[in-house]
Amino acid sequence: MSLGATATERVVLFPEGDPLRLASGRTLAPVEVAFQTYGTLSPQADNAVFVCHALTGDAHAAGTTPDGRVGWWDNLIGPGKPVDTDRFFVISPNLLGGCQGTTGPASTDPATGRPYGLDFPLIQMTDFVTVHRSLMHHLGVRRLAAAVGGSLGGMQVVQWMAETPEEVANAVVVAASSRLSAQNIAFTAVAREAIMRDPDFADGRYLESDRRPDIGLMIARMMAHITYLSDQALTDKFDRRLQHGATPALGFDVDFQVESYLRHQGESFLDRFDALSYLYLTRVMDYYDPFADPAAVGRIAEAGTQALVVSFDSDWRFSTAHSRRIVRTLEHGRVPVSFREISSPAGHDSFLLTPPGYHETVRAFLDRAYDERGARAA
């Protein structure tokens, strides 16, 4: 069963008179947030599940848009699904700094009447959580039955736990990290170089012209896409097969199927994503370090938050070692945490798929969360 048609709403959470105060000390207003909700909030407001999206996701996590686009996590969220909308009230926003309805660097700067561009303030993971919390409160929720996220989404969940764990009864952290490695940073650094050195980037002022840093953004996406899949997944999907017949064209045009696939991934990305958002959202990950504050884990333990951490054995972008680090940190602080490494050939993108054991594990964790909803840890 699927949710059927779903629609995106928008709300100004931080108007000009009451701006968003960022961790950097800067303020931002207005901040409008695009979001979707599924299911019904209980009278006790104790059945809310907050879904945090990954780098290029959007508010449309489940159901189908009027033009037929299926939500990016529709296999997980819906009636009878692991995030069961017959029981949970699900909240799914677009991220601050994004480009799919929520205020970001492509939005209009009220001080100038022009798009922010690089005048948009640098944001940090905690700023995502500040906006998420505001949306949650706006919707009448004070405490989440669960926060759920994969990849960058999982990082937001960890940040939320680390800051105000009393608001997060249960946390589902999939294919995420609490601390990017040098290799992780290296990949995003090259992506940003590709974008910012594209002559059409124009110091971030391209929105005021009819040109876009499409080449840079496309290269960034193609490279990132390789890291989202495992070596084996690419072999299974394409191996060395050619686009046309068995005879290689022996030239520089697209010849291998994997080349065609990557080019398509790069080109189609241009229709749905903004280069400035790519800069801002990747940089958030580089600086992210939620357990730098040693008191964070103690707060989580005290609040009674329970965590589920899931990794995939073929994920080399945020490998099981990243998840194990989160688990170790929580365990050392006596936070109840379940950990499961799922076997899946698909690499990092497994979090969007249904390898055996993955959804079953999330379902069991959330079933318990539902049964225990409203209960507070002693």
Next chain:
Amino acid sequence: MSLGATATERVVLFPEGDPLRLASGRTLAPVEVAFQTYGTLSPQADNAVFVCHALTGDAHAAGTTPDGRVGWWDNLIGPGKPVDTDRFFVISPNLLGGCQGTTGPASTDPATGRPYGLDFPLIQMTDFVTVHRSLMHHLGVRRLAAAVGGSLGGMQVVQWMAETPEEVANAVVVAASSRLSAQNIAFTAVAREAIMRDPDFADGRYLESDRRPDIGLMIARMMAHITYLSDQALTDKFDRRLQHGATPALGFDVDFQVESYLRHQGESFLDRFDALSYLYLTRVMDYYDPFADPAAVGRIAEAGTQALVVSFDSDWRFSTAHSRRIVRTLEHGRVPVSFREISSPAGHDSFLLTPPGYHETVRAFLDRAYDERGARAA
């Protein structure tokens, strides 16, 4: 002991009247080859070792140039070293299609008087071997005591074995492959997109202007460089350390040390490499498939060539699985082959370093090759 000063020589191996016949059917002339030699050829001409360089290498494998630059494999080649120049006569050319002395796409096309650009014919691994063989013959050698190469260099060695194994008594194949994976092709495909979509690439005619596709080539190199190192090597080297002090700058400028390192790798590459050569040499690897001819292994077995295959456990660009495939193929054809996976944290670049057991293994193999020099298999 080191070789001291070494110098690069040049020779026209294929003059206009006797052009190089490429596998594609096209011809190329003149073909000039830059090379270095170390040590002395024996009167029997039975002590020659041919060194094949990797993607961005050059003829200067060992010793020191007059301006103080040390050869890229100086730790392996020299008096008393594993490739012992007191005993072996070592030949080290720059590749066809390269940009460091040997004819390539930046050379002048005699038909037009302009640089070839993309009019340079597409080359294949077998064309490298044709030129190598010609250089060998020019130097008075009919049969090599050994051919030695790492990465793309190792692929040339496998190609040579597969074609004319009677000329290669021993083959040392380090961190190489006999067949690129979809992921391997994907990485080179993105690199080529970055170069060819750079507006300054000008359809390959940039050499006739004062501009170069520097951004594309820099991005290609930065991305490739990540794949040459292991995740662990990058962590050991940089972890999350900042360029300046302990407080992050929280911006898009270089802030983490790994960013600064990568940018330096990308920028300094522009001084020594040409974007067209990058296109041509990477494409050679994509199409490479030396055992597509099922008779190749039988020829190697008959010729009595002995092989040493070496991989490194942290190499994820050309992992041990690639080397095992070569070993399996040779073993099935009853070719005598030794295989060693070396433990090294440095990733693919280990082939340029000295992790324990690596040079010892090469030395033992080449010591035996020296003792057996001149002997022909029955």
